[in-house]
Amino acid sequence: MxxxxxxxxxxxxxxxxxxxxxxxxxxxxxxxxxxxxxxxxxxxxxxxxxxxxxxxxxxxxxxxxxxxxxxxxxxxxxxxxxxxxxxxxxxxxxxxxxxxxxRYQWELFFVCGMGWIADNLWLQGVALTLTQLSLEFNISESHVRFTTCALFVGLIVGASFWGIASDAIGRRPAFNITLFLCAVFGLAAGGGPNWIGTCALYACLGLGVGGNLPVDAAIFLEFLPFASGNILSMLAIFWSVGNLIASLLAWAYIPNYSCSGAEACTKENNMGWRYLVLTLGAITMLMFCVRYFWFTLxxxxxxxxxxxxxxxxxxxxxxxxxxxxxxxxxxxxxxxxxxxxxxxxxxxxxxxxxxxxxNLSKFSGNQIKPLFATKRLGITTVLIWFIWTCIGMGYTLFNAFLPQYLSSNTTTYETYRNYAITAVVGLPGPVLACYTVDLKYVGRKGTMAVSTMLTGVLLFCFTAVDNPKTQLVCSALESFFQMIMYGVLYAYTPEVFPAPNRGTGSGIASCLNRIAGLCAPIIGIYASSNPSAPIYASGALILVSFVAMLLLPIETAGKQAL
Structure with missing residues (x-):
């Protein structure tokens, strides 16, 4: 081999x-x-x-x-x-x-997609363990959300470190090490002895997960011809796949191997979340093996x-x-x-x-200044960074805590079943986006704006109803349009910046997105005692992003990058 x-x-x-x-x-x-x-x-x-x-x-x-x-x-x-x-x-x-x-680019598309899978696999996987962590370690449902903060700390540090390290030690070592770290600490997290220890292990696996997207994106974009630029939107499919895998496994494990709020919760009668985390770790290790042994990068x-x-x-x-x-x-x-x-x-x-x-000079004034070289480009830069910040917070406020929201009106089995259905519905979103982004009267901006608007509206609909079936419909449709939104935004962002400063513009956007995601759990914990308040905030942030998308002055569909 x-x-x-x-x-x-x-x-x-x-x-x-x-x-x-x-x-x-x-x-x-x-x-x-x-x-x-x-x-x-x-x-x-x-x-x-x-x-x-x-x-x-x-x-x-x-x-x-x-x-x-x-x-x-x-x-x-x-x-x-x-x-x-x-x-x-x-x-x-x-x-x-x-x-x-x-052939090489298509194989690279597949193995880079594993980085996208790992990113959402663990983001959603951690979210799916919050309720059971709260019960087993006797942590309030509000404060257990700091678990997500621990993961985001790792994500931010990992993204910052591996983005620079890949330029110093090479793409190939970083490409493999990030997924390996994620797998090792993910497996270790399945044996977390207490809440603090589990949070620490989640933060460590975040170091690997956080490096996946910047390293994988750099590798894939480096070998992708402009004529195939719409394939960037297709990478979001793998993000949906990560959500789907985590959801289906949670549905299989947690309702069957977990305690409920009516009984004393111990490690022995609450193994569901541990089985979930161990399986996610094993899947991540399998993806690492495919990268390392099957694909010649x-x-x-x-x-x-x-x-x-x-x-x-x-x-x-x-x-x-x-x-x-x-x-x-x-x-x-x-x-x-x-x-x-x-x-x-x-x-x-x-x-x-x-x-x-x-690498560091990308974030100096000399590199940022060209992003404001013209009024049109300057407005675009500010709006793109603003959109990434709002969506980073809005996405986390809703999706990272969706299992907790669903559990308030449904049984444990129904909660994880509904979450799995939501993930399945979101899967075809990026596929549709791949075709609509090049339509003459729709383009990148139109696809982004419409999907973002519908995402925000559906979030408000989710909070306006109490019927679990209606909430399921709203969350499933929200997932579908949300995946379209993310898929197009990932493709549009690097296209809209000039080539010499593309890494700077995209890097700052990604950093703002992660920082906003880190702040989201803190806001959700302290902002209000009303469980629906974070969802209202999420919907408002998404709709604000929709307005910002309408104001974007540049459409990149059918045009060469600058």
């Missing part, structure tokens, strides 16, 4: 997939583009050029070394960096984009160039072409001709300190 997994390491390249630069598939009019057009093309691809296997078909113009050099120089003019590393990174970007969408070519491992970077790109049954023009000679030969150019590699400084 190790020999299979390390097959790539034993090869110096895939010469059978290499073609001369002049014979390489290339977008039409590659040499006739102005500076702004070249920058756009260097960071994204034209949908109309996508052909079978995701490769480009020549349209009369030939990509030459001089033309490629012009593209790179134009792209670097607005990036703020111009070293041998930066030049070679731009060339690698172009080579990967010319290879197009294929090529290390980030740009990371390899930064570490001075140029031949491995070229072999990685050629490996992607080989897996896709496509061709590539990338060779070390092309890299050296434009980026400089290693023996002649000193700045071929970046030290660990430089890597970290570059």
């Amino acid at each position: 190790n020999a299979l997994r390390n097959l790539f390491k034993d090869r110096t390249g895939f010469p059978e997939v290499v073609v001369p630069l002049a014979d390489a598939p290339t977008p039409p009019n590659a040499e006739k583009m102005s500076g702004s057009d070249v920058e756009s093309n260097a960071n994204s691809l034209d949908k109309a050029s996508s052909q079978e296997k995701g490769a480009y078909v020549p349209q009369g113009d030939v990509l030459t070394l001089e033309g490629l050099r012009a593209e790179v120089e134009s792209a670097l003019a607005s990036s703020g960096h111009d070293s041998a590393y930066d030049r070679k990174a731009k060339i690698i970007n172009r080579a990967i984009q010319d290879i197009g969408m294929g 090529y290390e980030s070519p740009k990371f390899l160039v930064a570490r001075g491992r140029q031949s491995e970077a070229v072999a990685a790109v050629q490996g992607i072409a080989y897996r896709n049954k496509a061709k590539t023009w990338l060779t070390e000679e092309v890299l050296n001709e434009i980026g400089g030969y290693p023996e002649e150019t000193e700045d071929q590699t970046l030290t660990y300190t430089e890597v970290i400084k570059r």
Whole structure:
């Protein structure tokens, strides 16, 4: 198995997939583009050029070394960096984009989806254990919500740490370690000795879960052609799958192996939540094994160039072409001709300190300022960050405590059955979003706004009725539209920011989302003694997000990223 997994390491390249630069598939009019057009093309691809296997078909113009050099120089003019590393990174970007969408990207889509599964698997899994933790450890139903705070502390620290660490130690180690940490501490949490110990273990597993989305998203976006950009919305399906798995397992375990409020609760008669957590940990470990042993993840070519491992970077790109049954023009000679030969150019590699400084510089004033370069872009940036903050708090206020809300009017069995039904209904939401985001009169903004509005309205309907069946209908429909909302928002956010500052804009949005999620349980505990108050607040926050979406001045459907 190790020999299979390390097959790539034993090869110096895939010469059978290499073609001369002049014979390489290339977008039409590659040499006739102005500076702004070249920058756009260097960071994204034209949908109309996508052909079978995701490769480009020549349209009369030939990509030459001089033309490629012009593209790179134009792209670097607005990036703020111009070293041998930066030049070679731009060339690698172009080579990967010319290879197009294929088998490697689809397999990567599947294994990256496991990170999305783990994220919601544990977010919902922890929520599903709150009632039983309250009974077993004699914690009030209000204060047991601090358990969710512990998880979010881990999520925030994990997202911050692994986002930087993946640039220092490489994408591949971070890609595997995050899921492994999640699995190990998840299994350990199943044996939590007391409430404080269980919260600590939840926080530790959050360190792994929190790193999944930033690392997985960075890997997937790095290899995804622009023509397949709507697939980003499809990743939310895996988020729904995580919710579904946790819900079905909770329905199977907790009603059958748990105590009720009418009897003394001990570890022996309240094993349901432990069985749930142990099973979730085992599933996470299985996903780690699939990632580690089944899928051959090529290390980030740009990371390899930064570490001075140029031949491995070229072999990685050629490996992607080989897996896709496509061709590539990338060779070390092309890299050296434009980026400089290693023996002649000193700045071929970046030290660990430089890597970290570059990563941290994304959040400096020099990196944030371009997000406000124009009035239109500045308004968009503020609105996007505001939307992510509101939704982060609104989502957690309702979904993280939904089992507690449902249990007030139903039996334990009905509570977890209804939660599972809600998860099933939400599953097809991202699939619908994948098609509506490219409709002419709907687009990203229309899909987001309509689904967000309906989500907020359904939250108020949930609190306005006391009938459990009507509440089930409201929560199920809310789940469906909520998954559409999240799926499109995940795709729209990176598209709307300029490429050189995309990581900064998206990173701040994600950070605000997690911080708001951390604050949500505290608000739910202390804001009001009325159990419906957090749901009202959730609905209001979602509707405020809907208004903000209507004000977004940029529509990205059918357009290249900046």
